[in-house]
Amino acid sequence: xxxxxxxxxxxxxxxxxxxxxxxxxxxxxxxxxxxxxxxxxxxxxxxxxxxxxxxxxxxxxxxxxxxxxxxxxxxxxxxxxxxxxxxxxxxxxxxxxxxxxxxxxxxxxxxxxxxxxxxxxxxxxxxxxxxxxxxxxxxxxxxxxxxxxxxxxxxxxxxx
Amino acid sequence: xxxxxxxxxxxxxxxxxxxxxxxxxxxxxxxxxxxxxxxxxxxxxxxxxxxxxxxxxxxxxxxxxxxxxxxxxxxxxxx
Numbered sequence: 001x002x003x004x005x006x007x008x009x010x011x012x013x014x015x016x017x018x019x020x021x022x023x024x025x026x027x028x029x030x031x032x033x034x035x036x037x038x039x040x041x042x043x044x045x046x047x048x049x050x051x052x053x054x055x056x057x058x059x060x061x062x063x064x065x066x067x068x069x070x071x072x073x074x075x076x077x078x079x080x081x082x083x084x085x086x087x088x089x090x091x092x093x094x095x096x097x098x099x100x101x102x103x104x105x106x107x108x109x110x111x112x113x114x115x116x117x118x119x120x121x122x123x124x125x126x127x128x129x130x131x132x133x134x135x136x137x138x139x140x141x142x143x144x145x146x147x148x149x150x151x152x153x154x155x156x157x158x159x160x
Numbered sequence: 161x162x163x164x165x166x167x168x169x170x171x172x173x174x175x176x177x178x179x180x181x182x183x184x185x186x187x188x189x190x191x192x193x194x195x196x197x198x199x200x201x202x203x204x205x206x207x208x209x210x211x212x213x214x215x216x217x218x219x220x221x222x223x224x225x226x227x228x229x230x231x232x233x234x235x236x237x238x239x
């Protein structure tokens with residue numbers, strides 16, 4: 001094992017970041033997902049990695065490499081919203097270079113405030129794992145930006 | 161803000177690769193056609209701003225990181 005931060009044999013350096021939520025993280029460049037335009041409000045945050053939540057396997061964390069203080073909780077929408085379908089304009093998905101729709105991994109950002117948990121169903125995060133590209137897209141139709149999970153934090157724990 | 165008048169079917173060009181065309185005008189509603197590279201997101205402003213606000217809210221850092229706290233204090237005091 002090499003020391004954290006020193007170059008690895010295959011010629012790529014493992015990055016170390018001081019994340020606010022997870023502490024120091026060694027990041028394999030192969031794990032980095034590139035969001036070429038960042039996300040709304042954080043356009044400089046182009047490089048992200050996805051980490052599992054230690055306690056809840058329903059939750060993952062999008063950790064920003066370019067801004068280590070930033071991590072967003074994400075969940076698979078269908079786990080909490082039966083029949084969730086995001087209709088997204090072709091234009092929105094084009095930069096992801098998806099070869100088939102099935103390649104797309106769809107996640108939604110979760111917010112928690114005062115025990116109330118909401119999901120942003122209007123602007124899901126779509127990832128092409130093969131190309132390691134991601135984008136927060138805007139889905140068509142009157143989808144809520146804050147879809148409240150009935151039961152709040154307790155519901156989250158129940159489905160884990 | 162730059163203000164230009166256009167009739168139906170006329171266009172403006174932003175930079176050298178973004179073209180906005182007046183597709184239709186009906187009463188107080190204008191339909192705009194936008195030609196831009198797909199790398200450039202194009203959205204209704206209020207939708208973009210609402211998503212931006214929500215991302216900021218979702219990403220609000222717990223007050224554990226002293227540097228983030230220092231930055232919050234600096235912004236609050238207007239320095």
